[in-house]
Amino acid sequence: MSADWDVAVVGAGAAGLTAARVAAGAGLRVVAYERLGPGGQLVNLTTLHDHPGGTGPELTAALTAAAEGAGVRLAYAEVTRVQPGPPTRLTTSEGEVTARVVVVAAGLSPGRLGLPGEAELAGRGVSTCAACDGPLFRGRPVAVVGDDEWTATEALELAGHATAVTVLVPGEPRWSAARDRLLAAQQRVEVLTGAAVTALRGEGALSGVAVRTADGERELAVAGVFPFVGRRGPGGLVEGLAADADGRLVPSAGVLVAGDARAGADQTLAAAEADGRAAGEAAVAALAAGAGSLRVVDPTHGVRPEPAGAGAVAASTAAWTDVALFTNSKPNATELLRGLGGRLQAHWALPELGFAAKESASVAADPDQIDWLAQRFKMVLVAVGD
Structure with missing residues (x-):
């Protein structure tokens, strides 16, 4: 089966860069696609709460250097369609390429409340990046909407800037016990469960949000709101590949999925790296299983005898x-x-x-x-x- 690449990785965040490095380290020809630059959401983290030391940009630089050192080619293009093969075909903003195995590590889309006026208030109080916009709210109150690991991570990030961070959880929190302890230790953070944002207040700039709780409606005066609900995986990117209700993909033969894009994945940095490592190893194993073996033959004496104790x-x-x-x-x-x-x-x-x-x-x-x-x-x- 001929192909442009042995392995193509869609997404160059923590999971994608790790998968690419592992596959390239085994001698495979690997390309990793990212629309803007490597790192994904990792580049927006100033503090890594579940990783020893460093910042998001520092870890991004280390992961990128390790991948390129192993022989990975980084391609700055958007992948818009994947057609399973063999070989698998990828439609990119730079043209079509083929690969023997594809790893999808495209992460999730930005959060979205789906409320009137949300688009108009984007950049004027509505944001999906705490590290990017958190400093703009220094000395003012903000709200974070969501229930997962990333919600908790962004709330911890904002606690270093805002006077108060109210975490509005639509149901019950799904973040880990470790995240819960970190949030509880922050005096500026309050977590409200069973709280749903029903409206955005303000013209030209956000001035508050309307919140529905079990005790009824209430108004919350905040200068910023950071939604992490409504985030979706890359469902529909891969033809014929199943996805869960949130658009996160279920891996299948020939197409591997790693990181937050995978159905059932834990949204932690450590889990993303472990997922990427497993995907890279699976790609190596898949290609090795589909190839033949080669015996060394001497043209004069025929097949050389196996050395004593040699394995297969x-x-x-x-x-x-x-x-x-x-x-x-x-x-x-x-x-x-x-x-x-x-x-x-x-x-x-x-x-x-x-x-x-x-x-x-x-x-x-x-x-x-x-x-x-x-x-x-x-x-x-x-x-x-x-």
């Missing part, structure tokens, strides 16, 4: 897009290489092999051609003759 020969992940033949155009070298290529094709049942040759045996190889071979193929078999 590891499966190869070679495909025709990984292997190319290159000759200096001498007839004897070309004949030798073509013969070896034929044996490889027969062994792996491959439709074709890459092939390139110097224009003439008497001139130097074209540097551009050599660069192309190095970038396009994992294995280049070279034969020269006198």
Whole structure:
């Protein structure tokens, strides 16, 4: 099966970068797509409450460096459609590419209250990024709407700026006990359960919200509201892939899902990294399982004996897009290489092999051609003759 990439990762947040690094570390050709830049929501965190030390931007830089160091190519393009294969086809803002395995780590959409006037008040009191806009509300009260881990994280972020942070939970909190303890330790934070925002107040700028509770309606005077309800996963991105009620994807053969985009995922940084690691390992295993194995044969003495105590020969992940033949155009070298290529094709049942040759045996190889071979193929078999 030919493809542009062994693994394509949609999203370059904590889960996506980790998955890409693991797959590339196993020698696979990996590309990670992100519309703007790596990090996802991680870049907006000044404090990492469930990760040892550092800030969001610092961890983003470390994850990006590790992925690129392993050989991952970062592509700044938006993926709008994934069609499972083989090979799987990805429609991007830069054109169509193919991959043998796809990991979707696209995260969730921004929160949304779905109330009249919300769009008009965006940037004028309605925000979905505490780290971005929190400093604008220094010395003023704000509200946070939601019930999950990310809601609690953003409330903790805002507690460093606002005079008061009221967390409005539509039902009961779903965040972890660890998050609950952190919120309880913040004197500026109050959590109201069974509270739903029914209206936004203010013209030109937010002045408050109407809140419905079990005790009836009440007005809450706040300068900012941060909604984290209504966030949705990338449901519909992958043709034929099932999604839950919130648009989070259920993994299937050929398409892996990691991080917040996966149905049932925990919304913590540690869980995202673990999810990405598992997805990367699954991609490596899937490609290894679909490849044949290669025995070393000596042309004079036949199959070499296995060394004492040696285990089974590891499966190869070679495909025709990984292997190319290159000759200096001498007839004897070309004949030798073509013969070896034929044996490889027969062994792996491959439709074709890459092939390139110097224009003439008497001139130097074209540097551009050599660069192309190095970038396009994992294995280049070279034969020269006198």
